[in-house]
Amino acid sequence: MAQVELVELTKVYPGEVKALDALTFTIPDGEFFALLGPSGCGKTTLLRTIAGLESPTSGQVRIGEQDVTRQSPGRRDVAMVFQDYALFPHMTVVDNIAYPLKVRGADRRTRAAKAAETGEQLSLRGLMARRPAELSGGQQQRVALARAIVCRPKVFLFDEPLSNLDARLRLEARTFLKKLQHELGVTTVFVTHDQAEALALADRIAVMWDGRIRQLGTAREVFRRPADTVVANFIGSTPMNLVPGKLLGLDPSVIWGARPEYLGFSAAAVDGALRGVVSTVEHLGATSLVTLDMDGFAVGVVVPEMDEPRVGTDGWVIQQPGRVLLYDAESGQLLPEDIRDFPK
Ligand SMILES: Nc1ncnc2c1ncn2[C@@H]1O[C@H](COP(=O)(O)OP(=O)(O)O)[C@@H](O)[C@H]1O
Numbered sequence: 001m002a003q004v005e006l007v008e009l010t011k012v013y014p015g016e017v018k019a020l021d022a023l024t025f026t027i028p029d030g031e032f033f034a035l036l037g038p039s040g041c042g043k044t045t046l047l048r049t050i051a052g053l054e055s056p057t058s059g060q061v062r063i064g065e066q067d068v069t070r071q072s073p074g075r076r077d078v079a080m081v082f083q084d085y086a087l088f089p090h091m092t093v094v095d096n097i098a099y100p101l102k103v104r105g106a107d108r109r110t111r112a113a114k115a116a117e118t119g120e121q122l123s124l125r126g127l128m129a130r131r132p133a134e135l136s137g138g139q140q141q142r143v144a145l146a147r148a149i150v151c152r153p154k155v156f157l158f159d160e161p162l163s164n165l166d167a168r169l170r171l172e173a174r175t176f177l178k179k180l181q182h183e184l185g186v187t188t189v190f191v192t193h194d195q196a197e198a199l200a201l202a203d204r205i206a207v208m209w210d211g212r213i214r215q216l217g218t219a220r221e222v223f224r225r226p227a228d229t230v231v232a233n234f235i236g237s238t239p240m241n242l243v244p245g246k247l248l249g250l251d252p253s254v255i256w257g258a259r260p261e262y263l264g265f266s267a268a269a270v271d272g273a274l275r276g277v278v279s280t281v282e283h284l285g286a287t288s289l290v291t292l293d294m295d296g297f298a299v300g301v302v303v304p305e306m307d308e309p310r311v312g313t314d315g316w317v318i319q320q321p322g323r324v325l326l327y328d329a330e331s332g333q334l335l336p337e338d339i340r341d342f343p344k
């Protein structure tokens with residue numbers, strides 16, 4: 001097991017595409033680290049550079065205090081699961097899973113036992129004698145996961161490994177992966193463009209944009225206090241309310257930011273609450289997303305199903321202390337806590 005350290009890591013592809021822009025950060029030993037960002041922001045490039053499949057233009061990759069920047073992939077003791085599985089088509093499932101053990105010289109009995117155990121954990125029992133072409137995409141992806149897990153490397157590198165599973169299986173695989181990573185304590189870099197997946201799995205999240213890190217923090221920090229309006233827009237299953245306004249008395253332009261989950265709702269007038277008219281109600285299950293029209297601005301609030309109002313009625317939005325953020329209107333950066341007031 002080992003920490004992963006990146007020092008001023010830069011990758012420029014031919015054609016002047018700067019996929020990684022001087023990235024410097026450390027992933028401590030045993031951490032589940034998610035790299036979250038939209039398509040094309042450099043996530044795969046970073047994983048491949050850590051794995052040694054891509055060499056950086058400048059900077060360093062260090063694994064367990066050792067500079068591995070010039071080391072071949074095989075010597076780095078990392079396991080990568082690719083977006084597109086990369087299974088051996090001529091081998092059975094059990095042989096695919098056992099392959100890394102074979103490379104390391106494990107005997108036949110050990111290989112069979114470990115492959116069977118790992119296959120079982122990933123619900124692959126009954127499929128062990130098949131070849132990849134005889135499996136669904138989701139099953140193939142689970143074989144790829146099993147193959148990475150089976151030899152307990154120093155570092156797991158996962159490139160959107162769950163994106164081809166159907167919704168139900170994806171949740172199961174997610175829970176399994178989290179539990180397994182916790183048990184094994186293997187340092188894990190998990191790439192995803194799905195913010196819900198990152199929030200659910202990660203100890204810490206780096207939000208990546210155009211080859212740079214916009215915010216790095218615990219899942220809770222990134223959810224509660226997005227560092228800028230881009231991150232605020234990207235994180236959360238219901239979009240964060242971002243309403244432009246002015247700070248009373250001071251006159252700077254700000255953006256009022258509040259998560260629908262962190263706002264309260266009342267059907268009766270409440271002191272200090274903001275009045276609006278309910279324009280839509282969307283069912284989320286045990287809760288509903290209620291959107292209110294407030295002088296031309298739409299503000300969303302998540303409301304327990306029993307408190308769900310009717311469309312067209314008046315409603316009051318209650319702000320929770322410490323849960324409402326202000327962003328600078330020009331730079332989009334989060335403003336310090338002590339600049340408090342209310343928009344417009
Ligand atoms: N082999 C390559 N040659 C040139 N450009 C590449 C290559 N691989 C990726 N890129 C470019 O680098 C950027 C980052 O790509 P990638 O790391 O695949 O992003 P992500 O995984 O976040 O979608 C993109 O602009 C992409 O087009």
Ligand SMILES: [Mg+2]
Pocket residue numbers: 043044045
């Ligand atoms: Mg990618």
